Every structure is written in structure tokens, then in C-alpha cells.
Amino acid sequence: MDSLNLRNRIESIDDLPTLPVVVTQILQATKSLSTNANDVGKLISDDQSLTVKVLKLVNSPFYGFPQKIKTITHAIVILGFAKVKNIVLAASVFGMTKGPKNSTVDICSLWEHALTTGIVCRQLAKLRNSKLDIEEAFVAGLLHDLGKVILICNLEDICEQVSAIVREKDCLFYEAEKELFDFGHDKIGVWLAEKWNLNPDMIEGIKCHHQPQKARGDKLMAYILHAGDIIARALDVGNGGDNKIPLMDPKVAEELDLTTENLDKLMISVLAELDKAKDFFDLIHDQN
Amino acid sequence: MIKLIEDLKTGDVIKSEIKDGTGRVVVKIGSKVTPLLLKRLAKWGVKNVEIEGQEPKVEAKKVEKVAEKKPQNINKELVIRIAKKFSRVREDPFMDKLMKLTIKHLSAHAKPES
Numbered sequence: 170m171d172s173l174n175l176r177n178r179i180e181s182i183d184d185l186p187t188l189p190v191v192v193t194q195i196l197q198a199t200k201s202l203s204t205n206a207n208d209v210g211k212l213i214s215d216d217q218s219l220t221v222k223v224l225k226l227v228n229s230p231f232y233g234f235p236q237k238i239k240t241i242t243h244a245i246v247i248l249g250f251a252k253v254k255n256i257v258l259a260a261s262v263f264g265m266t267k268g269p270k271n272s273t274v275d276i277c278s279l280w281e282h283a284l285t286t287g288i289v290c291r292q293l294a295k296l297r298n299s300k301l302d303i304e305e306a307f308v309a310g311l312l313h314d315l316g317k318v319i320l321i322c323n324l325e326d327i328c329e330q331v332s333a334i335v336r337e338k339d340c341l342f343y344e345a346e347k348e349l350f351d352f353g354h355d356k357i358g359v360w361l362a363e364k365w366n367l368n369p370d371m372i373e374g375i376k377c378h379h380q381p382q383k384a385r386g387d388k389l390m391a392y393i394l395h396a397g398d399i400i401a402r403a404l405d406v407g408n409g410g411d412n413k414i415p416l417m418d419p420k421v422a423e424e425l426d427l428t429t430e431n432l433d434k435l436m437i438s439v440l441a442e443l444d445k446a447k448d449f450f451d452l453i454h455d456q457n
Numbered sequence: 458m459i460k461l462i463e464d465l466k467t468g469d470v471i472k473s474e475i476k477d478g479t480g481r482v483v484v485k486i487g488s489k490v491t492p493l494l495l496k497r498l499a500k501w502g503v504k505n506v507e508i509e510g511q512e513p514k515v516e517a518k519k520v521e522k523v524a525e526k527k528p529q530n531i532n533k534e535l536v537i538r539i540a541k542k543f544s545r546v547r548e549d550p551f552m553d554k555l556m557k558l559t560i561k562h563l564s565a566h567a568k569p570e571s
């Protein structure tokens with residue numbers, strides 16, 4: 170199959186992974202200035218299973234709030250819209266896909282890789298004290314390989330072709346894709362992210378996480394995703410369909426100031442966060 | 458090679474002369490270690506002497522191994538797994554640094570096996 174046909178096939182997929190309607194509504198509502206905590210609280214609370222998941226995550230050591238948060242409205246007041254929106258998103262994505270049982274790329278391992286990347290990106294944004302919101306960085310990391318989700322769930326045969334090359338050459342998934350088509354999971358992910366109405370920074374980051382210098386405008390998100398993906402692979406949690414590590418773009422290492430000292434600090438904090446994120450990892454396995 | 462008095466063996470050949478407190482040579486180069494000389498050296502308070510021959514290789518290796526083990530009990534499987542992932546990018550100084558840091562932190566973080 171050539172690239173054009175692949176593109177046509179993607180365009181015609183009619184059962185794409187979708188976010189629950191309530192999540193889409195929340196994404197819309199949090200964009201509007203007139204929304205208040207009660208409105209969004211009610212939207213989430215109407216969905217019983219989402220409420221349970223969100224409250225579990227909100228109260229997990231990952232967010233580390235001393236007192237127990239009992240209602241969604243309370244969570245919004247304490248954490249703010251942006252954080253709750255991202256928690257809702259995180260609570261929803263793992264369950265939205267039903268990967269085929271015998272897929273060549275295991276969907277649970279992919280989500281573990283994505284979650285680890287999110288955690289690394291969040292710490293990168295935090296330690297760097299950047300203007301990038303740390304929860305935005307977290308969600309972007311979580312979604313950076315969205316294109317692979319589509320390959321696994323909707324384009325099984327293509328996923329198998331790519332995996333065959335990965336197995337044969339022990340190369341990167343991305344390189345195998347490039348061998349077959351002129352675009353890969355980075356572009357496929359963008360296509361879905363646009364349908365989901367994710368914010369433009371995030372979309373640009375997803376698009377360029379393997380070629381961070383190609384990002385237009387502010388490159389920080391792409392840089393953080395590029396580094397987050399590589400460090401998550403190094404830490405050997407989860408698997409995104411291959412067993413190799415791409416080269417870190419030197420410009421990214423320089424811009425993010427990844428000196429030995431800073432990498433040392435980063436790894437210590439990431440490993441501590443991974444321990445605290447058990448509820449997130451449990452969610453992956455509960456739902457797949 | 459320099460040997461501690463307690464490691465000297467009968468038959469070892471002295472390579473540097475041994476002098477007493479006044480500078481007088483008491484043991485000449487080329488003298489062989491005898492039980493009597495061992496007693497005298499101990500009496501004079503000599504701590505170590507240079508003798509002919511090279512440091513035995515096996516012993517040197519032993520020292521290295523102990524030194525390696527001391528700082529951390531690094532999990533061999535972990536090192537192999539991580540090194541395999543990095544195999545294509547290790548010539549890059551940054552990636553090599555990242556690999557070493559990863560191994561260091563994952564080893565330190567791993568819970569002791571029960």
C-alpha cells in the first residue's frame with residue numbers, strides 16, 4: 170500500500186477512538202470563560218463511572234493533597250479547571266480503545282509507555298520552571314503516540330507490516346513506518362488530535378516529537394515530548410512497539426539544559442513520581 | 458613489586474637495599490629472604506620492602522572485582538537490558554551519559570529482592 174492509499178484509508182475509518190461525549194463537553198466548557206465550577210462539576214458528576222475514576226486520581230499520591238477531595242466541584246475549586254480537565258482526559262483515554270487481543274503491539278504496554286512519557290514531561294516542565302503548564306505537559310506526553318493507538322486499533326494489517334520490519338531489523342517503529350510510507354504515527358496522531366480539538370501547542374508537539382526542530386512557533390512542547398519519549402524508553406517502563414532508543418536531538422538537550430546534574434535530579438524525581446502513579450497504571454490494566 | 462613484611466616469603470629476592478636509622482645498609486640488593494631475615498626485619502620495624510618480580514595478575518583482578526562490587530550491587534540483567542536498548546546510539550556522548558545515569562538510578566531504585 171502506498172502513502173496515498175494509507176491516507177485514504179485513514180480518512181475513511183468510521184470507528185475511530187473517541188473521547189466520551191462528556192469529556193468533549195468538558196474540553197469545550199473549560200475553554201469558555203463563563204463556565205463555573207458547578208457547571209463542569211455537574212457534567213462530570215452525571216457520569217458515575219467517570220466520577221469514580223477522577224476522584225480516585227485526584228486523591229492519589231500523584232497530586233498529593235493532604236485532605237480528601239470528596240466531590241468533583243470541590244476538586245475544581247481546589248485544583249482549578251485546567252488540572253481537572255486533564256485528569257478527566259487521563260481517566261478517559263485508557264479505556265477508549267479496545268486493542269485486538271493478539272495485536273503485534275500490546276495496547277497496555279503502549280499506554281504504559283505513554284503514561285511514563287507524560288510523567289517525565291511533567292517533571293521536565295516542573296524542573297525547568299518553564300512557562301509550559303506542567304499538567305499540559307503531562308497530557309501531551311500521554312497522547313504523544315496517539316497515532317500508534319489508531320494503528321493498533323483501526324489499521325491492524327498495517328501495524329503488523331510495520332512490526333514485521335521492526336522485528337527483522339531491530340529498528341525503531343518510526344523508522345519502519347518511514348520505510349513503508351512517507352508518514353508515520355506522528356502525523357496520524359495529529360489527524361486524530363485535530364478531530365478531538367486538542368489545543369494547537371499540543372498538536373504541534375505530537376506532530377514533531379520525532380523531529381522537534383521542525384515544530385513551528387514555540388518549540389518547547391515538541392522539545393519536551395522528544396526528550397520525554399526518549400527518557401521514558403530509557404527507564405524501560407512500557408513499550409511503544411520497538412526496543413530501541415532514538416538519538417536525542419542535541420538542540421533539545423541544550424535547550425532543556427539536560428546536564429548530568431539536571432538529568433540526575435530528573436531521574437530521581439521521575440522514579441519517585443512513577444511510584445506515586447500506581448492508580449494511573451492500575452487504570453490501564455482495569456480497562457484493557 | 459612492593460610487599461608488606463607479612464606477605465614476604467622465604468626465597469623472595471630483595472630489589473632495594475634496606476638501611477637502618479643511621480643510613481647504614483643492613484640488607485643488600487639481591488639478598489634472599491630467610492626466616493632469620495624476616496625476624497630481623499620485624500625487629501627493626503620495617504613495614505614493607507621491594508622485591509624482584511611483578512604483581513601477580515590474578516591478585517590484581519581480585520582487587521578490581523571487589524572494588525567494583527563495593528559501591529553498588531548492580532543488577533546484571535538490568536545492565537544488559539538497558540545496554541541493548543542503547544546499542545545503536547552509544548557512540549553519542551549524550552546518549553552514553555543517559556544510559557549510565559539510567560543504570561545508576563534504576564539500580565539504586567530497585568527494591569531489594571525478597
Ligand SMILES: [Fe+2]
Binds near residue numbers: 313379398
Ligand atoms: Fe512516537
Ligand SMILES: [Fe+2]
Binds near residue numbers: 286313409
Ligand atoms: Fe513514544
